[in-house]
Amino acid sequence: MTDAPVVAVLIVAAGRGTRVCGTRARDDGATGDAPKQYRFLAGRVVLARSIAAFENHAPIHAIQVMIHADDRALYDQLADQFHKLQPVQIGGKTRQQSVYLGLQALAKLRPDMVLIHDAVRPLVSADLISRVIDALHQAKGVLPALPVMDSLRRGEGGVCGEAIARDNIYAAQTPQGFHFTAIMAAHEQAAAHECADGGHEFSDDAEVARAVGCEVALVPGSRDNIKLTEAEDFTFAERLLMDSADVRVGHGIDAHGFAPGDHVMLCGVKIAHTQTLSGHSDADAGLHALTDALLGAISAGDIGMHFPATDPQWKGAGSGIFLRHAADLVRAEGGRIRHVDVTLICEAPKLGPHRNAMKQAVAGMLGLEENRVSIKATTTEKLGFTGRGEGIAAQATATVVFGGGT
Numbered sequence: 001m002t003d004a005p006v007v008a009v010l011i012v013a014a015g016r017g018t019r020v021c022g023t024r025a026r027d028d029g030a031t032g033d034a035p036k037q038y039r040f041l042a043g044r045v046v047l048a049r050s051i052a053a054f055e056n057h058a059p060i061h062a063i064q065v066m067i068h069a070d071d072r073a074l075y076d077q078l079a080d081q082f083h084k085l086q087p088v089q090i091g092g093k094t095r096q097q098s099v100y101l102g103l104q105a106l107a108k109l110r111p112d113m114v115l116i117h118d119a120v121r122p123l124v125s126a127d128l129i130s131r132v133i134d135a136l137h138q139a140k141g142v143l144p145a146l147p148v149m150d151s152l153r154r155g156e157g158g159v160c161g162e163a164i165a166r167d168n169i170y171a172a173q174t175p176q177g178f179h180f181t182a183i184m185a186a187h188e189q190a191a192a193h194e195c196a197d198g199g200h201e202f203s204d205d206a207e208v209a210r211a212v213g214c215e216v217a218l219v220p221g222s223r224d225n226i227k228l229t230e231a232e233d234f235t236f237a238e239r240l241l242m243d244s245a246d247v248r249v250g251h252g253i254d255a256h257g258f259a260p261g262d263h264v265m266l267c268g269v270k271i272a273h274t275q276t277l278s279g280h281s282d283a284d285a286g287l288h289a290l291t292d293a294l295l296g297a298i299s300a301g302d303i304g305m306h307f308p309a310t311d312p313q314w315k316g317a318g319s320g321i322f323l324r325h326a327a328d329l330v331r332a333e334g335g336r337i338r339h340v341d342v343t344l345i346c347e348a349p350k351l352g353p354h355r356n357a358m359k360q361a362v363a364g365m366l367g368l369e370e371n372r373v374s375i376k377a378t379t380t381e382k383l384g385f386t387g388r389g390e391g392i393a394a395q396a397t398a399t400v401v402f403g404g405g406t
């Protein structure tokens, strides 16, 4: 194994488990009775959280997701926000078949290691991922697991039966890690058996590997890395996320006066008007207010400190540069932009028809889903400088979360 192995991740999301109820569904009903991995957990789709855990982990090179054919539209809604995703693949009839198909899809990347993860464990931490990868430098297979602490009893018909010894009993988690060639060979053999004699459905990939004599090392799992199975698990996971989240809100204000011209730039969109906005850059008051809001959320000064108006390189610059820079600073600090809200204040031009275009532009610049971007417009009832038509003002807030899952 080289010092910097190529590490791929295979996320199995082809299951049909829909028994969870009472979880918030998207307002448009898109996830009304969707499988667990497409339900919302504290405001973000479970599968998106699982993907993000690996997307944000530098040593991971590529992520392959296996889905059910019926979930294509749900998957497409969340895939855009990630860069490490390989073209999605449709899973097989069983989890084991889905993993084998996924390994075949990843084979062309020639990864050294592969981590196989269940989509319904969205709280997997960076520490746990690192622990599995590190252990793969010594072992061909790695299983994160926790010793079972509760006493174990057999039970039947609501009656307590005999105690089961729990010495050396572990609860298995994912991601389970393997040298790619080792797990590929193990799955090939399992698939060959399946063709020959109906085969045997293994409980997980560690079992598939062990069946061909591959030794699988145990590393400590994590209590937080729970598998979302029942409605209660969602409640518990949401509580974990809320308790560990550090939410910060930044605020920004900007204004620019009108000058002769034929259009204004607002939130990255060119809008025809009888005047333009004057300023050193393109005078996009919306993006300037939002840039300040992002900088405010990480206490990193204001737009003037980062892009001085005295610096000739910003003359006429598109303000998207400022916004992207602020977003990069937020991410460098470990923050995740969760929501932005911009209010544009003017009598004219009419902004309603451009609202969606502005939303799309800002979402694109920040790499956010559009439902996390709000663009509003108001007038000041002809009062003040905006009311007199002397210019346009903007206010913005940005909500940034540190910690608390992906």
Ligand code: MG
Pocket (backbone or CB within 6 Å): 254, 255, 256, 279, 283, 284, 285, 288
């Ligand atoms: Mg400005």
